[in-house]
């Protein structure tokens with residue numbers, strides 16, 4: 259990147275950081291997982307890795323947070339690695355237009371979830387990724403994948419968050435049992451959900467998450483964790499389904515593939531240019547980070563990054 263682009267990025271990051279610090283309406287922290295309800299909503303961090311490998315951050319970019327549904331991207335990469343296109347007989351590739359935890363479509367669609375990023379779809383993906391292995395082995399593989407992608411071994415699962423969600427995850431149990439009744443879950447719901455809740459409880463900082471997203475940039479010199487064709491397809495699913503019933507709005511405002519989590523994190527990919535992680539715990543009405551979305555909207559517009 260040229261010196262003037264570096265200057266522009268520094269200016270934009272400073273502006274985003276200052277605006278986030280001054281923002282009064284920060285959205286609402288998720289409270290259906292008790293352990294997450296206690297997170298301080300005043301926090302905000304953002305980190306960008308560019309195609310030249312340089313990393314640029316602002317705010318609380320070194321504070322670990324619960325990546326929650328952002329983990330579904332890594333789980334999908336692993337499940338596709340294990341099953342290839344056979345995965346698509348068990349989960350679709352269409353936006354749902356419904357909340358992340360909705361059960362509505364499953365009844366009319368034979369227990370086959372619309373896409374791998376809504377909860378029902380992600381539970382099927384985890385079930386498929388288990389592929390006869392114990393949850394502990396799958397979680398070990400998931401951590402190895404994320405650590406290799408981020409080039410950082412200091413990435414762990416927060417057991418208290420996983421426990422907290424296990425105790426209150428009645429909706430996910432309902433989804434899993436319903437899909438099992440349709441023959442679309444190979445393992446006992448308790449087993450698959452045990453793996454799924456721990457997967458969601460991975461903690462990362464923005465700097466780690468931005469580095470972990472490098473394998474989706476499709477740029478030379480970045481870690482190659484999956485084949486290039488698969489990188490394009492995962493990005494396509496992030497663009498169309500990564501923000502649930504807010505996916506169209508995110509694509510309209512930001513113009514880049516992104517995957518959000520109820521912990522307030524979002525991983526955003528500017529293909530060929532950047533991997534971006536943003537975190538602010540307060541959520542908007544669709545359950546996506548409010549300040550995080552605003553920040554990447556500004557970043558993409560000011561830097562001229564868009565897939566369109």
Ligand code: DON
Nearest residue numbers: 326327358458518519520545
């Ligand atoms: O399954 C759940 O409800 C959470 N572990 C993850 C949901 C989530 O992150 C939805 N994202 N906005």
